[in-house]
Amino acid sequence: MKAILLEQYNSNLIELIKNLNVSNIDKPIAGDNQVLIKMKYATCNPSDIAFMRGMYNVKKNLPKALGFEGCGIVVEAGKSKDAQNLLGKRVSCFVQGDHHGTWAEFVIAKPENCIVLVDEISDQQAACLFVNPFTAYALFQIAKENKAHSILLNAGLSQVASFIRSFAKTHGIKVINIVRRDNHVELLKQQGCKYAISSRSKTYSEDLENILNLEKPSVFFDAVGGEATGQIINLLPENAKTIVYGGLSGDPIGGIDVLDIIFKNKQILGFDLNKFIKNTERKTFDELSLKLQEQIVNGDISTLIQKISTAEEVALAIRQYITRMSDGKILFTFE
Ligand SMILES: NC(=O)c1ccc[n+]([C@@H]2O[C@H](COP(=O)([O-])OP(=O)(O)OC[C@H]3O[C@@H](n4cnc5c(N)ncnc54)[C@H](OP(=O)(O)O)[C@@H]3O)[C@@H](O)[C@H]2O)c1
Structure with a gap:
């Protein structure tokens, strides 16, 4: 073959x-x-x-x-x-x-x-079907379990991010999108996203801080890692959870303020699709797979x-x- x-x-x-x-x-x-x-x-x-x-x-x-x-x-x-x-x-x-x-x-x-x-x-x-829709679904469940009114995510034009946005829209949850190119900010705004910022923009840190102070997202889905992720974690509100599910930068997360983690009770957790599948009963998994296929067929997600x-x-x-x-x-x- x-x-x-x-x-x-x-x-x-x-x-x-x-x-x-x-x-x-x-x-x-x-x-x-x-x-x-x-x-x-x-x-x-x-x-x-x-x-x-x-x-x-x-x-x-x-x-x-x-x-x-x-x-x-x-x-x-x-x-x-x-x-x-x-x-x-x-x-x-x-x-x-x-x-x-x-x-x-x-x-x-x-x-x-x-x-x-x-x-x-x-x-x-x-x-x-197998990798990204299930990952986005599982991440979105974490947001729901944490009663998130808003979600922060990076790699905002990835397929996982786009699935999360679709799920969030149907639940009335706001998504704060970080991308790394100005034209991607424009693209997300054209798609109706209220919050889209580029990590390469001159006003990035200030813009991000302002949005986070206003929206106070309780979850941050991180697909990038590196110093940039550390910087974001430092700006998150009290009790926020960071779910690391990708390492696109190839760099370790750095620069996290230790006192902030302790006294603002911030958490950093990992997500692995393999474990999610293993921990999900087959019947539930099959029902979920039908539900996701139905959403794809209906054009709600793709x-x-x-x-x-x-x-x-x-x-x-x-x-x-x-x-x-x-x-x-x-x-x-x-x-
Ligand atoms: N943990 C798990 O079980 C699990 C399961 C599924 C997926 N994932 C992870 O989910 C992430 C997204 O996957 P996907 O398939 O949805 O991606 P994708 O659609 O292939 O798109 C990748 C995205 O990442 C951005 N990107 C690449 N390198 C970057 C960097 N160094 N800094 C910032 N942005 C960067 C790209 O933006 P540009 O256009 O600017 O390059 C693009 O928007 C990946 O990290 C993947 O490994 C994890």
């Missing part, structure tokens, strides 16, 4: 991308409690980029096909009842084990990491997709994605 293989980790992304190529490898065989999926589309996410660079919590014995999510048809199933139930079904999948990933013609997945798709959802939206790429164009596609991440996802096709 065709697969986009990672031969070795390399923190130098430009060098790494140049060497990414399509290889022909043996088609895997499904074990007892596994299914073999013929991939329709496989998604490129920030976690794939971090993984290639050796900067992710998943480490594999290389070479392995890249990719953690996508969608396709289950063409073979192991003996287990759960696997057999999926035979012939169209599914979204999420794979992180030490085997080949989704950027391949075929992928092996566990039944619990497959979502059976409703007929109405498109293959392209289904390829992006993933922005900027390019469908052949496997052969992988270097070009990833270069495009890392320079224009806010323009949407890159999907790979192997047909």
Whole structure:
């Protein structure tokens, strides 16, 4: 089968991308409690980029096909009842084990990491169903549990951020968006966002402080890290929770005022989708997956997709994605 293989980790992304190529490898065989999926589309996410660079919590014995999510048809199933139930079904999948990933013609997945798709959802939206919509949903639950009247978030034009904004809108919760480009501020304002500020603007600190004093968000969803996140935490109101769910800057969070953490009772917590899924009962997870698919089908939420790429164009596609991440996802096709 065709697969986009990672031969070795390399923190130098430009060098790494140049060497990414399509290889022909043996088609895997499904074990007892596994299914073999013929991939329709496989998604490129920030976690794939971090993984290639050796900067992710998943480490594999290389070479392995890249990719953690996508969608396709289950063409073979192991003996287990759960696997057999999926035979012939169209599914979204999420794979992180030490085997080949989704950027391949075929992928092996566990039944619990497959979502059976409703007929109405498109293959392209289904390829992006597992990771971001569930993450945004879970983060939004945290905001609701904390009775947030407003939410602060950075990487404001990411797909996760855009899902959170959609959920917040239906609940009448305000979102304070931080982006890093002036044209993205304009874009968010055109979309009707009251609060959109650029971390590169001259008046950023002052603007952020004013908004935070006014809105007092009880949760901050951080996808960036670095000194910038420390600076934001210092400006948060008393009892605010920071939920760190991404590290796009690649830098540790720094510069946090210790006294502020102690005497203003601020908390910093992590969020991991894997743990959320493991801690969610299957019945609840299936109900949630239907609800999210319904919202996608109705057009209430959707993933922005900027390019469908052949496997052969992988270097070009990833270069495009890392320079224009806010323009949407890159999907790979192997047909
Ligand atoms: N913890 C979990 O379980 C979990 C699950 C899903 C996603 N995530 C995380 O969620 C985040 C968003 O994912 P996504 O798929 O929604 O992203 P995405 O749609 O691919 O977009 C990435 C966004 O991040 C911005 N960005 C990139 N590097 C940045 C930096 N150094 N500083 C500030 N902004 C930066 C980009 O803005 P520009 O256009 O300005 O580059 C773009 O808007 C990622 O960190 C991802 O790893 C975590």
